[in-house]
Amino acid sequence: MMQIKSMTIKSMDEAGKGLAELATLSAVDNDGDTYDRGAFSWKPGGHQWAMMMPAHDRRKMPFGKARVYEEGDKAFAELNLNLKTSAGRDWHQALLFDLETGDPVQEWSYGYNIVDMDYRVSGNSRVRVLKRLDVDEVSPVLRGAGVGTRTLSIKGAKLRDEHLAGLITDLGAVASAVDADPAAVSATGLKQLREIRDAITRVLAGDDGSGDPAKAASTVATDTALTHFMQHQESLRRFGR
The missing domain is CATH 1.20.1280 (Monooxygenase)
Structure with missing residues (x-):
């Protein structure tokens, strides 16, 4: 069964390429989960690819692809909007508008399936340890699954x-x-x-x-x-x- 977690977009440029932070591996997140090293990079080549879908709607045309990988204690998604499609161009402009008009409100999350997991007792809490995840899509949503998911920057947006x-x-x-x-x-x-x-x-x-x-x-x-x-x-x- 597909599950969803929040993510933070860190940057995006005029060509529709950007970066998102998915997780801090050693931290316990808002859902009470933590991660093994390799949870995102266990596939051949040390990375995996996911489609970019609007609001987790798999009936819609994807507007890009994301390469998911780990670096140090972080998991990232390298975002690639397809600006050759109208959906990719529309989302690119919508994200710029969100940053340039009032406070940014666009939130994000990614969908995944658990391939391998375990549990660990930490103090009085039982923490779920995600050991291998299959990330299959990245989505801008009306409200993310957690806090702190808004778009942080897109190159071209102005500081006001x-x-x-x-x-x-x-x-x-x-x-x-x-x-x-x-x-x-x-x-x-x-x-x-x-x-x-x-x-x-x-x-x-x-x-x-x-x-x-x-x-x-x-x-x-x-x-x-x-x-x-x-x-x-x-x-x-x-x-x-």
């Missing part, structure tokens, strides 16, 4: 004033945390903070409202760096780190 307010608050929280304990920031976090610093410096040094293409490119770089930061913050909130 209402987004910057929350971003500045998050940056302030990070600054306070770093002041209290510089060692608390991971190597990945430091890299992201350097990207933010460098991108903002480029924009502030050259943004005089002239419409120069080079300066516009710097703005895109800032959008990208700040998006990386927001993705990192969402991960901290979602997995309680």
Whole structure:
């Protein structure tokens, strides 16, 4: 029987290629499940392919494909929207519109069948250990199976004033945390903070409202760096780190 879990879209570009985070393998998720290493990468080649379907509706035409794989303690889906079809183009534009209009509300989930599983007692809880999963589809849905499934970024979406307010608050929280304990920031976090610093410096040094293409490119770089930061913050909130 097919089951469903939430996922988070992390990025997507103009060509319809993107990345989604499916799971942190060592964590216990909102459904009370955890994962063995290899749960997603057990098939030949270390990955598996799934269709992208609207709202888990298998009667509809797929609008793309996703390559599911593991990297470190994470499981990801490499998304490929088929922009040669009207369904792929329509979804691409719908996702951009969702990001550019008000707060993003589009949620996501993926469907899977359990090939192998077990149970483990942890404290007073009985945790289901998913050892092998067959992921057969990825879907944008009205409401995901859990929390934190909204689209985080699609290249081309703009940062607006209402987004910057929350971003500045998050940056302030990070600054306070770093002041209290510089060692608390991971190597990945430091890299992201350097990207933010460098991108903002480029924009502030050259943004005089002239419409120069080079300066516009710097703005895109800032959008990208700040998006990386927001993705990192969402991960901290979602997995309680």
